[in-house]
């Protein structure tokens with residue numbers, strides 16, 4: 001139990017997933033498409049947007065591709081958790097965030113064949129693509145796993 005912390009990780013997954021679905025639901029029902037609400041000047045706005053593709057709108061409309069990729073990613077993440085994340089809380093959180101993000105966008109793709117996006121940031125004057133909580137969880141999860149493996153190096157087998 002301690003080695004895998006299933007209960008705490010499940011709670012983290014459910015919280016991230018609920019936050020993702022709630023924010024998407026509010027944007028989809030309370031805002032009209034394209035409507036933008038500035039939060040921090042022009043640097044951060046909430047803009048109601050839809051994307052039937054992946055990052056930067058690649059693979060527009062390829063739902064079957066996304067269903068297959070997502071199921072493969074989720075199966076891999078469960079397997080990777082069991083084999084590599086034992087006693088490694090950083091890896092466990094990273095994998096949990098990746099799962100929450102993948103499931104969050106998967107629900108949108110299954111229900112609407114597109115994903116609701118709303119976080120609109122202007123980074124260094126480059127209009128970064130509008131994203132959502134699920135994308136953030138995926139990105140943070142990717143960063144945590146990379147840090148875990150390349151920085152702390154604890155991803156390696158203990159000698």
Ligand SMILES: CCC[C@@H]1OC(=O)[C@@H](C)C[C@H](C)CCCCC(=O)CCC[C@@H](CC)/C=C\C=C(/COC)CC[C@@H](O)[C@@H](O)C[C@H](O)CNC1=O
Nearest residue numbers: 051054055056057102105115117129130131135136138139
């Ligand atoms: C975040 C992964 C994208 C997410 O992948 C997913 O769903 C998972 C289940 C996997 C896809 C099925 C397939 C991945 C293809 C590879 C890819 O995409 C390379 C990603 C790099 C990434 C580093 C990890 C950079 C950053 C992205 C963005 C900023 O994220 C903070 C822009 C997000 C906006 O374009 C927004 O419109 C996207 C929309 O919400 C749908 N989201 C997805 O497809």
